[in-house]
Amino acid sequence: MSAEWRKALIFSLIFHLGFGLGIWALSRPISPLPPKIVKISLRPSPSLGYEPVKKRPVPVSKAPKVSKPKPLKKKKSRKKTTNAKRKRAKAIKRKALTPSKKVIAPSPKLSKKKSKSRAKTRSSLTPSVKEKELLAQRIAELKAKAEERELEEKLAALKKKISEKASGISLSGQGVSQDILAQMAAHLKAFWEVPVILKDRHDLWAKVELKISPEGKILSWHFLKSSGDPLFDQAVESTLEKANPLPAPGKTLIIPAIFKIEEE
């Protein structure tokens, strides 16, 4: 008796989780495409490094390079975008570990494969399918393709983020190569100095948000988190003054910067 009861509980748990997940997955494709910003992707062509960023217009759905420019139905074109996005997500993830160049050039093979599997996923989600079926399918898929899920999840997170910041300016380095960010940080670091009285104050740190023009000029900035020590905050201010302009990111950029005294 108790065993049955437990079974029922587990089943209901899974059912609800799966149901929720299904709804969520279902709602994803339906949601309007996020603002074109997505495209911004700084996907500089491999041959050019980050230079081309400057030229890159921010057109919406022209996923460059993604796959053959076959004319497609609306639905399909959407898939493509998604695909592009997915690649971006992947690229971003990898960026942390590898030089950006490698990241930038996805192998066409890979992308094709992905888009196929993606198409499958989507078809299973059409609203016409009954909920229960959907659920079963979903769970089966999950089991079979944990990896695929991971990708999707990342994609969703990315989408969400982008739609949140639909200001027309990309956020937090998105669309700017890691190289440029590293150059900016190095440039700021060259000017980063604090009064001697703050030596050993490793507890101090401040976070500012910089708005940087495509040419690298600091258009504006403000503290997201003050260090609490006026001298430290002053030092940040004067560092930003002296370091202006920064290496050109090629596009307007809003990015947080964290200042600390000690070497990491």
Place this chain on the structure above:
Amino acid sequence: MLKKALFFLFLSLLILGRVSLAEESVHLEITGAEVVKIPIAIPDFEGPLSLARTLSETARRDLTLQLIFNVLGEGLSFQEASLFSSLGVRYLIKGKIYQAGQYIRTEFYLYDISAQKPILSRAYRGPLASARYMVHRFLDEAVAKISETPGVAFSRVAYVRRTQKGDQLIVADFDGYRPTIVAAREGLILYPKFSPDGKKIAFVSYQHGRPEVDILDLTSGKRWTVSQYPGLNASPAWHPSGKKLVVTLSKDGNIDLYLIDLRGHILKRLTHGEGVNTGGSFSPDGKELAFVSDRGGSPQIYILNLLTGAVRRLTFRGSYNTSPCWSPLGDRLVYAGLVKGKFQLFTIDPNGGEPIQITREGNFEAPTFAPNGRLILCQGQNKQGQGLFLMLSNGAIKTLYLRGKKLLFPTWTSIR
């Protein structure tokens, strides 16, 4: 099967969480700050040549002694200010002196070069002899403007100089001007301590062959003995009110701390024979007293709560910790601790925690905090020489403040 499904669900949720975290962390990170002195220029003041030059030198020395400034401008005029900005100088001080007989009028301005306008301006007038105090006053305000904490130019130090003819008690302006011997030729002089208002000094004298605690009123020159009990009379420590002292006495057999008033009446016995108890420094609010006791087997710093009488041990590192001095800001205590046979200075949070060692070579003892809590003065020696040392409270900069073989027991007060 169900378990598997659950597992994958869980896994995907986990991944989702991780990914969103990773997204958050895209930012610039600027670390490894260069530690610098704040560049500031004091070109020669305008006015009667020799006076203006003396005062601008006074101003430069005042700022240099704050230890956080890189002072420039000697021999240059204010008109050459553009030169300074090209040197990366952020602040500029301008002075004008007008002299009429024995009276002068002064005007001082602090400029933020990037803002192109004075951020502080002051004018003073008075007798000629007060000219350097006008400079001190202005600079302390300027330091506050620049670094949020007032300077210590307008302050005074006292110390003991040991000579063959006996000890001398010397009082001087912080910039070294006008050192005055206020007590001499009386054998040993130990532990001078300025009263909180800076108008009196309490110290231990051996003028009658045995120790006594005396108070000297610096404004009237009056001097009297407050403690002359049999045995030890040592280590006076002023209560922040300036109306009470803690002294170390051995009149009851054990070496203990007693609270006395300025006429020498014992108000309260603070410790009761738990080992040797000596040396003290009050917290700025007067509620707690840091002292040294060997009740735990070795000399360590303890904190006595004067309201409850509770005692807690503050230092646990090292085998010999002594000479506690509470920062006027209340946030740190400085003390001397024995490391490999030599005394080094440490600071510690009065509430406990890990001490920070601020000296690593040489030998430093008897530390005292500056009235602004940012600097420490102590006796000691290192490669620079021997004498009184001035250092930042974080130990980042140390300088030989006053050279001399036997300069001991510095004490420091504001005279603002």
